[in-house]
Amino acid sequence: MTIAVLSSLIRPMVEPHIPDGIDARFFTSVEELHALAPEAEIGWFDLDDKEPMIEAVRRADKMKWFNSIYAGLDFLPLDLLHQRGTMITNGAGINAVAIAEYVVMGMLNIAKDYRSVVRAQERHEWLLDSPGKLELVGTRALLLGYGAIGQQVKPRLEAFGVEVVPVRRSAADGALGPDAWRSRLGEFDWVILAVPATAETDAMIGAEELAAMKDSAVLVNVARGTVVDQDALIAALQARSIGSAWLDVTTPEPLPADNPLWSLDNAHVTMHLSGRAQASMFRRSAERFVKNLQAYVAGQPLHPLFDPVRGY
Helix, strand or coil: CEEEEEEHHHHHHHHHHCCCCEEEEEECCHHHHHHHHHHCCEEECCCCCHHHHHHHHHHCCCCCEEECCCCCCCCCCHHHHHHHCCEEECCCCCCHHHHHHHHHHHHHHHHCCHHHHHHHHHCCCCCCCCCCCCCCCCCEEEEECCCHHHHHHHHHHHCCCCEEEEECCCCCCCCECCCCCHHHHHHCCEEEECCCCCCCCCCCECHHHHHHCCCCCEEEECCCHHHECHHHHHHHHHHCCCCEEEECCCCCCCCCCCCHHHCCCCEEECCCCHHHCCCCHHHHHHHHHHHHHHHHHCCCCCCCECCCCCCC
């Protein structure tokens, strides 16, 4: 029998569909997870706390397939999983629609300065004019990252009349190549980050990139906090050398209460909520896992496969 060690949170959605030949063992605590992990051929070890997850992965030396609801797995010992030859499936695309909607919401919020409208309501003040005058139509957005999230962002923004220019590994169909976007930063009203967190993308937006942007440009980050040099961003926002930033992610998380980003009127901190702004995450993840479980038993490919060397 193939032993699968799984979180009890997804038990009701998964258990009725487990194929023959799979011995599913569900953990309800970290202690149970760590006790079960060494026997796992298949593991779905997701926890809110990353450290016990990491320890479970280290203990699971028999594991052939690791699954996670998380899209970004940079916190795991990926070198160890690669060394062991463990197949990895992640949550890429599970939350893409919700995150794309958050991007649109953020851009509209900033364009219309909706935060000022909300504050006026809290003061019981009837505004006689709109604090935000920008229309999305006719603006241009640079989209860094054209995976599952980026592919959901592009058509939504195009429906508002935004010209979206993605960055891809090969320039084609209006996209920029990976070496071309920095010299073009000054052409865009929006710079949207939806890239995976890798060594290649670490601090890809730093002081030079921020200086190259329009002084009215908006940085939208739904990737990871590490892809931005946060100190440089704070300095740019304070100096108003860029217009503003919509930040679903920060470094670290949670953001310390004394961090300047909380108080800057041109910073919008949304506490990594974009992917959680929907009610289908666990259902979609369970359905994908069941399909992969059936494929695993049948010796067929799993999807989506995560490459621990590339980091996505």
